[in-house]
Amino acid sequence: METSSLAQRLSTRFVAGETLDQALAVARKLNAEGITVTLDHLGESVSTLAEAAEARDVYLRTLDAIHKNGIQGGVSLKLTQFGLDLSYEQCLSNVEQLVRRAADLGNYVRVDMESSDYTDRTLDLVHTLHDRYQAVGVVIQSYLYRSQADIEKLCAARIGVRLCKGAYLEPAAVAFPQKRDVDRNYVELARNLLERGVSPGLATHDEAVIRQICQFVTERKISRDSFEFQMLYGIRRDLQRRLVAEGFRLRLYIPFGKAWYPYYMRRLAERPANVFFMLRNLFRS
Numbered sequence: 001m002e003t004s005s006l007a008q009r010l011s012t013r014f015v016a017g018e019t020l021d022q023a024l025a026v027a028r029k030l031n032a033e034g035i036t037v038t039l040d041h042l043g044e045s046v047s048t049l050a051e052a053a054e055a056r057d058v059y060l061r062t063l064d065a066i067h068k069n070g071i072q073g074g075v076s077l078k079l080t081q082f083g084l085d086l087s088y089e090q091c092l093s094n095v096e097q098l099v100r101r102a103a104d105l106g107n108y109v110r111v112d113m114e115s116s117d118y119t120d121r122t123l124d125l126v127h128t129l130h131d132r133y134q135a136v137g138v139v140i141q142s143y144l145y146r147s148q149a150d151i152e153k154l155c156a157a158r159i160g161v162r163l164c165k166g167a168y169l170e171p172a173a174v175a176f177p178q179k180r181d182v183d184r185n186y187v188e189l190a191r192n193l194l195e196r197g198v199s200p201g202l203a204t205h206d207e208a209v210i211r212q213i214c215q216f217v218t219e220r221k222i223s224r225d226s227f228e229f230q231m232l233y234g235i236r237r238d239l240q241r242r243l244v245a246e247g248f249r250l251r252l253y254i255p256f257g258k259a260w261y262p263y264y265m266r267r268l269a270e271r272p273a274n275v276f277f278m279l280r281n282l283f284r285s
């Protein structure tokens with residue numbers, strides 16, 4: 001899929017392109033519309049430490065390019081891409097090089113959250129690097145029962161959180177099976193972060209949830225500069241524009257790179273209607 005030219009055309013719906021230059025071009029355009037960005041070099045679960053080192057080097061180049069081009073934005077990464085399945089120590093060392101560079105450049109690294117097998121190790125690593133450099137934050141998923149307790153610890157350590165619902169298939173032993181519970185927990189955790197968190201990133205396209213958040217910040221007189229909404233590139237562009245027009249801060253997560261297939265399939269799985277749009281584009285082109 002990743003090398004077929006037809007499939008590559010389809011991926012442009014959610015992916016900025018295969019190269020860093022393409023991602024920077026998209027970032028520049030969004031910055032001009034008042035939207036900040038997070039660049040994500042696609043890839044997960046590398047099988048050798050050499051691949052993990054390569055991923056680190058791509059990210060170091062990305063941070064340098066963001067700085068050189070004056071882009072308003074940072075980077076997001078997945079620890080399995082930095083070697084977490086192979087060696088915690090090596091992964092820590094790879095991410096440390098990146099966070100140190102981000103700190104030197106006045107930038108920031110966001111560590112994405114993967115499936116629940118990785119939650120403890122991800123939080124350990126982020127706490128460790130935050131103690132040393134500050135320039136790092138993490139993602140918390142509202143579908144996990146543990147998230148309230150994790151947020152308590154992160155807020156106490158003044159670590160920035162991006163809140164999302166969660167994109168992996170998890171067992172009922174660790175995650176709410178019902179969507180309405182995931183949504184309810186999202187709003188509860190978001191309120192918590194708005195009152196106590198460090199520049200929370202509220203990552204969702206759910207209009208009902210966003211409405212409740214807007215109502216909460218108005219009632220509590222919480223400054224619109226103290227948090228941001230975050231969305232994925234290519235999803236709910238109408239809602240993105242509306243929030244910016246209403247004076248809310250918005251950041252878009254911009255994936256780029258050749259390894260787009262798992263990311264693309266998660267986006268299709270989230271919304272079956274996307275499969276229809278994909279097929280319609282396929283037959284149009």
Ligand SMILES: Cc1cc2nc3c(=O)[nH]c(=O)nc-3n(C[C@H](O)[C@H](O)[C@H](O)COP(=O)(O)OP(=O)(O)OC[C@H]3O[C@@H](n4cnc5c(N)ncnc54)[C@H](O)[C@@H]3O)c2cc1C
Pocket residue numbers: 111112113114139141164165166167168203204205206207230231232235236252253266267268270271274
């Ligand atoms: C910036 C950002 C970073 C993220 N980082 C992580 C992470 O680190 N770890 C993780 O597990 N998950 C991450 N996610 C994914 C997240 O967990 C959800 O899977 C995803 O955002 C869909 O949930 P939702 O909150 O938009 O609500 P949903 O209830 O799933 O969707 C609400 C509405 O949003 C729209 N929508 C949602 N998804 C799509 C789609 N794929 N295509 C078209 N429309 C859609 C639809 O209108 C839908 O009705 C991230 C999401 C964002 C926005």
